[in-house]
Amino acid sequence: MNVPAIEVEHLYKSYGALTAVHDLCFTVAGSTCFSFLGPNGAGKTTMMKVLYGKAEADRSSETRMQVFGFDPRRDQLRIKTLSGVVPQENSLDVELNVQQNLRIFADFYGIPRRQSAERIEWLLEFMELRDRRSARVRELSGGMKRRLVIARALLNDPALLILDEPTTGLDPQVRQLIWDKLRSLKREGVTILLTTHYMDEAFQIADTVLIMDKGHKVLEGAPQQLLEQHIEKNVLELTRPSQAARLRQLLDGVRSDTSDERVLYYSSNIELLQAAAGQLEPGDYYLRQTNLEDLFLKSTGRRLNELQ
Structure with a gap:
């Protein structure tokens, strides 16, 4: 050590x-x-x-x-x-x-x-x-x-x-x-x-x-340990917040955040997020793994690029 x-x-x-x-x-x-x-x-x-x-x-x-x-x-x-x-x-x-x-x-x-x-x-x-x-x-x-x-x-x-x-x-x-x-x-x-x-x-x-x-x-x-211990593994990021209504029933109970006119759904169940993405048009969403910026948003309610 x-x-x-x-x-x-x-x-x-x-x-x-x-x-x-x-x-x-x-x-x-x-x-x-x-x-x-x-x-x-x-x-x-x-x-x-x-x-x-x-x-x-x-x-x-x-x-x-x-x-x-x-x-x-x-x-x-x-x-x-x-x-x-x-x-x-x-x-x-x-x-x-x-x-x-x-x-x-x-x-x-x-x-x-x-x-x-x-x-x-x-x-x-x-x-x-x-x-x-x-x-x-x-x-x-x-x-x-x-x-x-x-x-x-x-x-x-x-x-x-x-x-x-x-x-x-x-x-x-x-x-x-x-x-x-x-x-x-x-x-x-x-x-x-x-x-x-x-x-x-x-x-x-x-x-x-x-x-x-x-x-x-x-x-x-x-870094990787922080992600594994403190936040879900995947996020579905909607670039058009108006599309969130289409997913309300499927993603009921899934943690979400709104930031910079985007809606983000977090889950370690990748199949669930993939199913939700299948109801959207290409270009209306990103499906990716979570990162430290997501963790900061979850922990503070704000994004890393916000001024204090």
Whole structure:
């Protein structure tokens, strides 16, 4: 069993009357990916900032925190030397080229020039930016900028990589590339802490998912295990809510939800949902397995893409 890399007990964080994080408890095993899944405003980013010392937790006698044995309230510098951070915003120097951006941060970390040159070469290769090393940042696509920010976060060879919404706004091909790189880093022993509002991102790369809503923990566990334990296996999604009346008798007693002008029927009885789908016109429905977004809707009554 992996030794815990991060342990948090009873974490609170408020901004005036606004409670951003309320009584949050979790443990992250070393060399795993732990994902915080929730909509914007759920408290994910605030919690991350507390862990790497950019924000201070509320004072509470209950609170206990350790990151590789160090307390974020007292040992911020030690934790920062062990960590690499990918914030939501890229914050790159757009007039410098790719290699220059990395060299500046290597100097900031105090990495000797010969060592940093080797590290930069490896990172350019690893993040597939080698042929763009001399390109100015303002000339890069959004996906290339994001890969550069991840490379920058890896300059100090961190034991902990913290990523805040790393693939927001990127196309599916770039997202998949970044997921592949994160899987590779995890295999090399890096512990990954990830926030996302993309259910497929959490499902694809996380060993453990903590679902957050309005600063509270809703559910926690392995993605597939959460689905198996907390929600029906299948969902019939009607794209025309008016068709629901045709299914009322057949699907009597089946749990349903209405969201974004769609009606969703949930059941582990696939034959029943197939029979219901047979009464509809093609294009009026989707029959699929449930996912983490369905679970979030069931647990909170809202969808992941809703603003808070």
